[in-house]
Amino acid sequence: MKKDIHSLLLKKNRGEKIVSLTAYDYMTARLEEEAGVDFILVGDSIAMAVFGEKTTLGADLDVMIAHTKAVSRGAVNTLVIGDMPFGSYERSDSQAVKNAVRFLSEGGADAVKLEGGNSRSVSRARAIIDSGIPVMGHVGLLPQSIKQAGGYRVVYSNKRDELFEEAFALQQAGVFSIVFECIEEELAAELTGKLEIPTIGIGAGRYTDGQILVVNDMLGLSGDFEPRFVKKYVQLDSIILEALKKFSSEVRDGKFPADSNVYHSREEK
Ligand code: KIV
Numbered sequence: 141m142k143k144d145i146h147s148l149l150l151k152k153n154r155g156e157k158i159v160s161l162t163a164y165d166y167m168t169a170r171l172e173e174e175a176g177v178d179f180i181l182v183g184d185s186i187a188m189a190v191f192g193e194k195t196t197l198g199a200d201l202d203v204m205i206a207h208t209k210a211v212s213r214g215a216v217n218t219l220v221i222g223d224m225p226f227g228s229y230e231r232s233d234s235q236a237v238k239n240a241v242r243f244l245s246e247g248g249a250d251a252v253k254l255e256g257g258n259s260r261s262v263s264r265a266r267a268i269i270d271s272g273i274p275v276m277g278h279v280g281l282l283p284q285s286i287k288q289a290g291g292y293r294v295v296y297s298n299k300r301d302e303l304f305e306e307a308f309a310l311q312q313a314g315v316f317s318i319v320f321e322c323i324e325e326e327l328a329a330e331l332t333g334k335l336e337i338p339t340i341g342i343g344a345g346r347y348t349d350g351q352i353l354v355v356n357d358m359l360g361l362s363g364d365f366e367p368r369f370v371k372k373y374v375q376l377d378s379i380i381l382e383a384l385k386k387f388s389s390e391v392r393d394g395k396f397p398a399d400s401n402v403y404h405s406r407e408e409k
Contacts, residue, residue: 141217142216142217142218142219143178143179143217143218143219144219144250145219145250145251145274145316145317147178147219148178148179148219148316148317148338148349148350149316149317149337149338151178151338151349151350152337152338152349157349157350157351158178158179158338158340158349158350158351159176159177159178159350159351160177160178160179160180160181160340160350160351160352161177161180161181161352161353161354161355161358162180162181162182162183162185162186162189162352162353162354162355162356163180163181163182163211163214163215163355164182164183164186164189164190164207164210164211164355165207165210165211165214166210166211166213166214167214168211168214168355169210169211169212169213169214169215169218169220170214170215172215172218172355173214173215173216173217173218177218178218178219178350179218179219179220179221180211180215180218180219180220180221181221181223181253181352182204182207182208182211182220182221182222182223182247182249183196183223183354184196184199184204184223184224184225184226184283184284185199185223185283185354186199186203186204186207187199187225189354189355189356189357189361189362190207190356195283195286196225196226196283196284197226197283197284197286197287199223199225199226200225201225201227201228201239201242204222204223204225204243204247205222205242205243205246205247206247208220208222208243208246208247208248208249209246209247209248212247212248212249213248219250219251220248220249220250220251221249221250221251221252221253221276222243222244222247222249222251222252222253223252223253223254224236224239224240224243224252224253224254224255225284226284229254229264230260233263233264233266233267234267236254236264236267236268237267237268237271237273240252240268240271240273240275241271241273243273244273250274251273251274251275251276251316252268252273252274252275252276253275253276253277253278253319254268254275254276254277254278255278255282255283255284255285256278256279256282256284256285256306257277257279257303257305257306257307257309257310258306259309261277261310262306262309262310262312262313265277265310265313265314265315266313266314269313269314269315274316275313275314275315275316276315276316276317276318276319276340277307277310277311277315277317277318277319278318278319278321279303279306279307279310279318279319279320279321279323280295280303280319280320280321280322280323280328280344281293281294281295281321281322281323281343282321283321292322293322294322294323294324294343295322295323295324295327296324296327297324297326297327300327303323303327303331304331304334307331307335308335311335311336311337315337316337316338317337317338317339317340318335318337318338318339318340319339319340319341319342319352320332320339320340320341320342320344320348321341321342321343321344322342322343322344322369323341323343323344323345324345325344325345325346325347326345328341328344328345328347328348329345329346329347329348332347332348332349333347338350340352342354342369343367343368343369344369353370353371354370357370357372358370358371358372358373359372359373359374359376360372360373360374360375360376360377360378361376361377361380363377
């Protein structure tokens with residue numbers, strides 16, 4: 141049975157942890173579904189993880205929709221959430237609805253995510269939800285607003301009132317879940333206990349209802365990018381590098397292709 145937004149709420153109510161990861165392509169999505177993740181986010185982190193940019197600000201809507209399509213095909217039984225990139229929802233509620241619709245109709249996503257809990261983001265979330273599309277919120281560190289924030293900053297309890305206000309405004313608007321990014325553990329735990337909807341942490345400690353990581357980071361494919369909240373479960377970059385070097389030397393030494401890799405004449409000998 142396909143996992144949907146209701147299964148996340150059920151997990152929160154049962155005290156079961158929600159497992160999620162980003163994915164940007166068919167093959168990774170297929171493996172994540174096989175591993176049993178509860179939802180996959182096609183994050184705007186694609187700009188950094190796949191396109192080598194320094195921030196998420198360059199994530200392009202058309203590109204994101206194309207990658208969402210690939211992920212949806214790879215994970216047909218998993219909740220797939222498309223991350224609305226910078227510039228795709230700021231202008232107006234109608235711009236937000238129009239672009240959210242594209243994630244579902246063209247990308248095959250089941251829901252969208254947008255950043256922020258100020259009055260503008262809450263209004264966009266409400267408009268999208270009113271059009272029948274489930275929305276996930278995102279508070280704490282907001283990568284799309286780093287220019288305004290002056291960098292990547294963890295949210296500590298001096299920002300408690302603002303954080304609580306934003307999270308409750310998003311819940312009130314009808315979002316089905318909220319990502320907590322880089323929030324002091326104690327604060328994230330308290331807010332998780334007070335909200336009815338599930339919270340998904342990245343750098344927000346142990347007590348959110350679920351966890352998400354950027355898949356390239358946890359697979360060891362992000363070079364020396366090593367923020368405190370990431371755990372590398374494998375160092376794939378060195379495994380891949382070793383295979384690439386072996387291929388190169390075998391081609392140069394004439395060891396590849398071997399006889400077992402070639403087609404011979406079909407004539408009877
Ligand atoms: O784009 C992304 O990967 C995200 C996660 C940090 C939650 O928004």
